[in-house]
Amino acid sequence: MRFQIPIGPQHPALKEPISLRMTVEGEIIRDADIRLGYNHRGLEKLAEQKTWIQNIYLTERICGICSHSHTTCYVQGVEKLMELEPPKRGLYIRTLVAELERIHSHLLWLGVAGHEAGFDSFFMYTWRDREIVMDILEIICGNRVHYGINTIGGVRRDLDEQQVKHILDSLAILRQRSEYYQHLGTNEPSFVARLAGVGYLSREDAIALCAVGPTLRASGVPMDVRKDDPYAVYDEVPFEVCTADTCDVLGRTVVRIKELFQCYNIIEYLLKNLPSGPVAVRAPRRAKPNEVVSRYEAPRGENIHYIKSNGTDKPERLKVRAPTLGNYAATIKMLKNGFIADVPLIFAAIDPCICCAERAVSLVDARSGQEKIISMNSLKTLSLKVSAGKARKREAEWPL
Amino acid sequence: MKIGVFIPELLRHLFKKPATVDYPLQKLEVPRDFRGSPYLRPELCIVCRACERDCPAEAIEITATNEAEKRFRMVIHNDRCIHCAQCVDSCPTEAMLMDTRFEISDYDRHNLKMEWEYVRAVVKPKAEPKTS
Numbered sequence: 001m002r003f004q005i006p007i008g009p010q011h012p013a014l015k016e017p018i019s020l021r022m023t024v025e026g027e028i029i030r031d032a033d034i035r036l037g038y039n040h041r042g043l044e045k046l047a048e049q050k051t052w053i054q055n056i057y058l059t060e061r062i063c064g065i066c067s068h069s070h071t072t073c074y075v076q077g078v079e080k081l082m083e084l085e086p087p088k089r090g091l092y093i094r095t096l097v098a099e100l101e102r103i104h105s106h107l108l109w110l111g112v113a114g115h116e117a118g119f120d121s122f123f124m125y126t127w128r129d130r131e132i133v134m135d136i137l138e139i140i141c142g143n144r145v146h147y148g149i150n151t152i153g154g155v156r157r158d159l160d161e162q163q164v165k166h167i168l169d170s171l172a173i174l175r176q177r178s179e180y181y182q183h184l185g186t187n188e189p190s191f192v193a194r195l196a197g198v199g200y201l202s203r204e205d206a207i208a209l210c211a212v213g214p215t216l217r218a219s220g221v222p223m224d225v226r227k228d229d230p231y232a233v234y235d236e237v238p239f240e241v242c243t244a245d246t247c248d249v250l251g252r253t254v255v256r257i258k259e260l261f262q263c264y265n266i267i268e269y270l271l272k273n274l275p276s277g278p279v280a281v282r283a284p285r286r287a288k289p290n291e292v293v294s295r296y297e298a299p300r301g302e303n304i305h306y307i308k309s310n311g312t313d314k315p316e317r318l319k320v321r322a323p324t325l326g327n328y329a330a331t332i333k334m335l336k337n338g339f340i341a342d343v344p345l346i347f348a349a350i351d352p353c354i355c356c357a358e359r360a361v362s363l364v365d366a367r368s369g370q371e372k373i374i375s376m377n378s379l380k381t382l383s384l385k386v387s388a389g390k391a392r393k394r395e396a397e398w399p400l
Numbered sequence: 401m402k403i404g405v406f407i408p409e410l411l412r413h414l415f416k417k418p419a420t421v422d423y424p425l426q427k428l429e430v431p432r433d434f435r436g437s438p439y440l441r442p443e444l445c446i447v448c449r450a451c452e453r454d455c456p457a458e459a460i461e462i463t464a465t466n467e468a469e470k471r472f473r474m475v476i477h478n479d480r481c482i483h484c485a486q487c488v489d490s491c492p493t494e495a496m497l498m499d500t501r502f503e504i505s506d507y508d509r510h511n512l513k514m515e516w517e518y519v520r521a522v523v524k525p526k527a528e529p530k531t532s
Contacts, residue, residue, distance in 0.1 A: 050456065057456035057484045121406065128419050142433040142498075148484045156489060157433060180409070187405045 002030065007343065009038040014347070016354035024340060032335040034328050039355045047318040052078055052152060052287065055315065059305075060146050062320060063356045065108065068101045069298035070305075070320070070356075071150040076231055077294030077307040078152050081287040088233070090154030090279040095232045096270045097140065097149050099263045103174065104133045105299035106256045106263075109351050110181065113253055116345045117194040122184070129177045132170050139163055154280025164271050171264055178260045185253055195250040199334040199346035202247055211330035212323050213301020214259070215350050217243045218251035225297035236273075239266050249349045285313045298323050300351045322356035435485045436499040437478055442518030444495035446525065447472050451487035451496055460487060470520040478504065478512035492525035 003024050009017040017038035023031035043062060047055050059074040060067045072094060079086060086094075107130040114122030134144050140163060141147035149155050185191065201211065206219035216223055224241045226234040242258035244251035287309040296303045301323030308317040327350040334346050421428060430436075438460075452460045459480040465471045487496045506512055 051454070053454050053486065053490075054456035057482060057486065060484075061482075121410065125409070131419065138434075139431045140433075142431065142435040142485070143483070146482075146484070148435070148486075151489070156485075184405055184409075 001025070005340070009035075014344075016352070018352070018354045020335075020343065020347075022335070022340070022343070027339050027341075029335050029338055029340060029343075032332045034332060036328075036354075041355065044318050044320065047315060049314065051313045052283075052285070052315070055318070056150060056152070057146075057148065059318075059320070060148065062322065063353050064145055065105050065353065066101065066298045066300060066303070066323075066356075067146050068097050068149065069296055069303050070322075072098060072232070073294050073296035073298075073303050073305045074307070074318070075150045075152055076296070077292045077305050078287065079283075080292045080294070081290050081307060081309050082152065082284055084153045084281060084283060086154040087278045087281060088275045089158075089277045090281075091232045092270050092274050093140075093155045093157075093159060093279060094150060095234065095237070096159075096267060097137070097147055097155075098232070099266050099270070100133055100137055100140075101147075102299045103260060103263045104130055104137065105351070106260050107133065109256055109299075109348075110185075110253065112348050112351075113195070113249070113345075114191070116348045117191060119188075119191050119194075122181075122191070126181065129174065132174055136167050136170055139166060151280055152283035154278070156280070158279050159274070164274070167267070168271060171267060175261070175264050178257065178264070182257050182261075185257055192250060195253060195345070196246070196248060198249045198342050199338065199349055200248050201330055201334050203245075205333050206247075206330060209329040209333055210326055211301075212326040213298070213351075214252050214255045215301065215327050215330060217241065218255045219247045220245040225295050225302050229295055231294075231296065233270075237266050237269050249345055252349045286311060300324060300353065301326055320356075322353065324350065324353045324356050327352075430500050430502060434498070434500050434502070435483045436501045437483070437504055437514075438476055438481065438485070438487050438496055438498055439514065440474055440476070440516050441495045441497065442474075442516045443521055444493045444523055445472075445474070445518065445521055446493055446495075446523055447520045448492060448525070450490040450492065454486050454490040456484060456486060457482045465517060471517065472520055473515060473517045475513060475515045478514060479509035493521075493523045495521075495523075 005022045005024055007020040007022065008014050009019045019035035019038065021033040021035065022029050043058065047058055050058055056071050056075060059070045062070045107126050111123040111126035111130070114120065114126065137147060138144045140159065141149045141157065149157060201209075201215070201219050203219045203221060206216050206221055211219070220243055222241045222243050225231070226239070227241050239262045242255050242262060244254045244258075246254070289309055289311045291306070291308040294305045294307065296305075303323055304321040306317070306319040306321075307315055310316040331347065331350055331352075334349075335343065338346060447462060449462055452462050457480045459477040459482075461475045461477070463473050463475075465473050483498075485498050488494075488498055490496075504512065
């Protein structure tokens, strides 16, 4: 006997609106379907009406947790369009903030994983330690969440000796805490038992379904944009790509904890080798007509921005592919043949950011269940066709 | 089988100070470069409108009240402001600055509006507008 269970768009297990439809046989999920579109904000269209500078702050607001990822991805693309070469010190600070953001995102995820696994003390402790890195970010950038450190042609703020010392001191504490979490994560029997074997995604499936970030690396594929296509100063910084081969939620936890240590090493290297000089170059207001694709390894995975310019001070098109969107196909695979009780854990393991991923409009035919992605233009034509020739509703009133 | 790897940590926390502060009574100090609300130093404003043009939230509004006397009025809509400090970066004469207030909530969004009426200043902008 098969049943279909809808979870969401509003559900206590999910922090953001998304709809999961699962076909279950008893407790076992046989089929899963993800529906998007509950949090669409029209961000790409808005970007076409704002200038290059204004768009930095718009792309920053695509996501709260990986705000620096989106601005860096965007700014790198615009710098390529404007043929700018940001100074070395600016790139070092940009990379530094990127790595600090990765620490804060991974600590946040560890807490969420603990919470979903029913280990709330772990959640409290990781989030308390996350405050240390949030304080560092506040000191560097002047704000805890939207850092606003990037500008076209470099960064907006410089580091001084005192700040460097503060960061290094705080990192020592964080490193010590992370060592404890690593010890805990691998030794606490209840925690490990809850995570092991949940959400299995084989190496072949991970590649075939284009999984990104820690989800992909936990399936034993050493793929990282920072290594494969180095941007900023990653070609100078020594670090390793962390992988795990258990292919489950435990593996994703291990990858993230290992990445934390890589982050600490990278930050120490950056601060010890910080070159002197200016942090930014002056950017022109216009960009020549061209198009560019920019890639960035966000804490959640590969982030892609496509930018097209037309010679004015505004972009003609900005397309954002957030990492969560790349992981949805793999999530469906992970959910299949799992238990209903594992849904929040599996879903949390990709570190979903739903509002990042909401982009396209899809139409579903209610009778046949057929679905098609439709472009804005054809949607407009369709609406004109439907409303053509009809009498205008002059006396129409707002129902409330 | 290992039991209770977490227990020493739990016990240690019985004797630790709380991580939070008693907020209304005790306040944390904001960092030096904190981005609070933007404000204008009218004696330095040359009405180049760089801040108005670059503001991503369109929160700055400059209008001429008297063209002959070169009197201008600047309104900062703090209810729209996203506190990015781009106006501070765009300003060639450092007339825009950020304060360090963070308790700026109000019951009425119109109370958050700040305005200045001033005569345009004659200040020579720096050769290169600030980019850092």
